[in-house]
Amino acid sequence: EVQLVESGGGVVRPGGSLRLSCVASGFKLDDFGMSWVRQIPGKGLEWISSSNWNGGNTNYGDSVKGRFTIFRDNAKNALYLQMNSLGVEDTALYHCAREGLFGYFDLWGRGTPITVSS
Amino acid sequence: SFGLTQPPSVSVSPGQTATIPCSGDILGSKYTSWYQQRPGQSPVVIIYQHDIRPSGIPERFSGSTSGNTATLTISGTQPVDEADYYCQAWDINTRVFGGGTRLTVL
Numbered sequence: 001e002v003q004l005v006e007s008g009g010g011v012v013r014p015g016g017s018l019r020l021s022c023v024a025s026g027f028k029l030d031d032f033g034m035s036w037v038r039q040i041p042g043k044g045l046e047w048i049s050s051s052n053w054n055g056g057n058t059n060y061g062d063s064v065k066g067r068f069t070i071f072r073d074n075a076k077n078a079l080y081l082q083m084n085s086l087g088v089e090d091t092a093l094y095h096c097a098r099e100g101l102f103g104y105f106d107l108w109g110r111g112t113p114i115t116v117s118s
Numbered sequence: 119s120f121g122l123t124q125p126p127s128v129s130v131s132p133g134q135t136a137t138i139p140c141s142g143d144i145l146g147s148k149y150t151s152w153y154q155q156r157p158g159q160s161p162v163v164i165i166y167q168h169d170i171r172p173s174g175i176p177e178r179f180s181g182s183t184s185g186n187t188a189t190l191t192i193s194g195t196q197p198v199d200e201a202d203y204y205c206q207a208w209d210i211n212t213r214v215f216g217g218g219t220r221l222t223v224l
Contacts, residue, residue, distance in 0.1 A: 035213065045153075045161065045204055047213040059211050095160060103208025104151035104166035111160065 002026030002107065004096050009112030016086050016116070022079040022096030022109060030054065030074035033099040036081050038092040039111070046092075049081065050099065063089075086116045120144065122205055122216035129222045136192040138219045140205030143186060148207040150188040152181055155202045155218075165190060197223050 008020040020036070035050040048061045049070040058070050069082040079096055093113050097105035122142040130136040140150065150168050153161035163172055165181035168188065178193045188207075192199055200223045205216040 037215075044218040045155075045206075045215040047206075047215060050213060061212070100163075100166060102149040102167055103213050104149070104163055104206065105153070105161070106163055106166070106172070108160040108162075 004098065004107060004109035006094065006096050006109045006112040009094060009114045011115045011117060012086055013118055014087055014116055017082070017084045018086065018114060020081040020083070020094055020096075020112060020114075022081075024077045024079070024098075027098075028074075029072065029077045029079065033103075034070075034072065034079045035097050035099055035105065036068075036070060036079075037095045037097050037105070037108075038090075039095070040092045050103075051079065083114075086114075088116050090114060091116050120207070120209075120212075120214060122207060122214055124203075124205060124216040124219045126217070127220045127222065129224060130192075130195045132197055132223055133194055136195045136199070136221060136223075138190040138192075138203050138205075138221065140188045140190070140216045141186055142207065142214070142216075145186045145188060145207060146183055148209055150181070150183060151206045151208070152179075152188075152190045153204045153206065154199075155204065157201075161204065192221075195221075195223055199223055 006022045050059045051070045067085045072079045093111040095111040096109045098107040100106040152165040155161040168183045169181045180191045204218045
């Protein structure tokens with residue numbers, strides 16, 4: 001089955017760090033660009049980071065630039081998001097998403113929730 | 119970066135046509151996609167590259183772009199179409215989502 005499964009979410013104190021993982025199955029990760037997209041409960045979608053097929057080109061949204069790092073291990077068919085200096089505003093459900101040609105998201109994971117709270 | 123603006127809500131009667139606009143500076147020069155998200159579920163792409171419908175998406179969904187406005191049209195809206203809809207645009211260094219539109223079928 002073609003799917004993405006995220007893990008690594010949880011509760012963390014402000015200023016803390018977390019690393020999210022996204023494991024792909026049913027397809028080769030290195031055939032695709034990938035992104036992380038988050039959603040605050042009851043709110044809209046926010047793109048936060050993308051990586052091209054080999055990690056050689058990465059991009060970040062303004063709200064996470066300098067704090068989050070996207071990277072991938074194609075040999076493990078896995079995408080990661082290292083999140084540092086977390087704040088309460090980072091509380092959300094984090095999805096990984098596969099990118100089709102010209103940047104649309106054709107496959108989404110179910111997401112992993114992060115709560116930043118003291 | 120650029121922003122995309124959608125109306126927060128749209129209401130339509132069953133069987134009628136629903137239109138959801140998405141506006142943004144220079145949107146016309148960027149590929150636009152649309153997503154449907156039902157409560158408790160992940161988004162699903164219903165239109166990509168302005169007007170292409172993925173396999174399995176009903177023909178009643180269509181997309182168009184004119185100037186700086188992209189529009190999602192749902193013809194013959196059904197109760198099952200009640201959901202949140204998001205537009206999204208792609209640029210080589212960024213991806214941007216609209217704020218989302220809650221479609222109510224009543």
